[in-house]
Amino acid sequence: MKILIADRLAELMREEGLNQVKLAQRTGVKQNTISAWLCKKKEPCITSLWILADYFGVSVDYLIGRRDI
Numbered sequence: 908m909k910i911l912i913a914d915r916l917a918e919l920m921r922e923e924g925l926n927q928v929k930l931a932q933r934t935g936v937k938q939n940t941i942s943a944w945l946c947k948k949k950e951p952c953i954t955s956l957w958i959l960a961d962y963f964g965v966s967v968d969y970l971i972g973r974r975d976i
Contacts, residue, residue, distance in 0.1 A: 915971075919959075
């Protein structure tokens with residue numbers, strides 16, 4: 908299974924009109940960490956996935972590509 912975290916995160920950010928700085932401010936995640944995720948240099952740990960899922964109102968399964976809803 909291909910993990911789609913970077914693609915899903917970029918899509919969610921685009922839908923919300925967020926840039927990396929705004930997302931960092933709203934979630935408490937460092938901007939350089941978000942950048943690394945979007946560039947596919949790193950993948951978020953489970954705690955970060957929970958933070959992102961809660962912020963965007965989606966499931967962790969959606970973020971990692973296990974579900975399309």
